[in-house]
Amino acid sequence: MPSRSAPRHQSDAPVLTPLLQRCSRAVVRLGVWRTTLLFSASISLLSLAFTWAYLRLSGYTEMGEAFYISLLVPLPMTLLPGSLIFALVSALEQARHTAHTLAMTDSLTNLRNRRYFMHTAQRELDLAQRHQLPLALLILDIDHFKRVNDLHGHDMGDQVLVEVARRCEKVLRTTDVLARWGGEEFVVLLPNTPLEQAHQLAERMRESVAYSAQLYASDDAVRVTISIGVAATTTGQPTTLDLLVQAVDRALFDAKRAGRNQVWLAPQRHPKLAAGPALVG
Numbered sequence: 001m002p003s004r005s006a007p008r009h010q011s012d013a014p015v016l017t018p019l020l021q022r023c024s025r026a027v028v029r030l031g032v033w034r035t036t037l038l039f040s041a042s043i044s045l046l047s048l049a050f051t052w053a054y055l056r057l058s059g060y061t062e063m064g065e066a067f068y069i070s071l072l073v074p075l076p077m078t079l080l081p082g083s084l085i086f087a088l089v090s091a092l093e094q095a096r097h098t099a100h101t102l103a104m105t106d107s108l109t110n111l112r113n114r115r116y117f118m119h120t121a122q123r124e125l126d127l128a129q130r131h132q133l134p135l136a137l138l139i140l141d142i143d144h145f146k147r148v149n150d151l152h153g154h155d156m157g158d159q160v161l162v163e164v165a166r167r168c169e170k171v172l173r174t175t176d177v178l179a180r181w182g183g184e185e186f187v188v189l190l191p192n193t194p195l196e197q198a199h200q201l202a203e204r205m206r207e208s209v210a211y212s213a214q215l216y217a218s219d220d221a222v223r224v225t226i227s228i229g230v231a232a233t234t235t236g237q238p239t240t241l242d243l244l245v246q247a248v249d250r251a252l253f254d255a256k257r258a259g260r261n262q263v264w265l266a267p268q269r270h271p272k273l274a275a276g277p278a279l280v281g
């Protein structure tokens, strides 16, 4: 009978890389000096064990001076090279971590970027389908944003983007993922959320942007609104991320065409997506 278990690692590379990463993260967590001391102490103990085994096998019963030599000599001998190596490993790990975070972050808003979002959304969609849970997706777009830039300047436009991101973030739960989709668009993933609940959240985001007396900390107050497209998967029905994004895009397009500052739910034209009323304004 063929084995059902997944084949184990076919080469050393996939095993080694996570192992090395785990080791370098451990160095960062412990700190260079603690790692060095731990390393040097382990080498000393190993050296002691080897000496003891060697003497026993050679017929000696007393350790004598060999005890002190095997325990204490490796300690100072490994301290300097150990600390240099671990300092280097720690610096490399921190640089790798920073580069990884930067590659996934939008520099203006500090939100996750589209690349991170797509990766996370695919994983969440797979999980939702495996556990038969609903999943909702929102794309929101600042209305007439070009005018903000034209009237108040690009720097103010940037401030508006940051402020809208902050307001939307406040409405969301910790499990939701908000990312910058690009330009003046943001995307939100709502795991374990049916369409009705996603709609309520979208409305709260829309209101938190539209109904603020003075939105931006500046003498030159700007008021903006956002339009939002929403779609959700139907529990237990398979769909793809592309289909979901297409449905949300279409709903957002409809919200814009209907006059902006509205939330539109994805219509029934994608049978595998949760159906809802087409317009919720």
Ligand SMILES: Nc1nc2c(ncn2[C@@H]2O[C@H](COP(=O)(O)OP(=O)(O)OP(=O)(O)O)[C@@H](O)[C@H]2O)c(=O)[nH]1
Binding pocket: 108, 141, 142, 143, 144, 145, 146, 147, 149, 153, 154, 155, 156, 157, 158, 161, 182, 183, 184, 256, 260
């Ligand atoms: N300040 C600033 N502007 C940006 C940034 N990214 C994109 N934009 C601007 O966003 C504007 C988007 O304009 P449009 O696509 O015409 O859309 P809109 O004016 O918002 O109109 P509707 O979406 O139809 O309501 C463009 O003027 C871009 O230059 C950014 O990072 N900072």
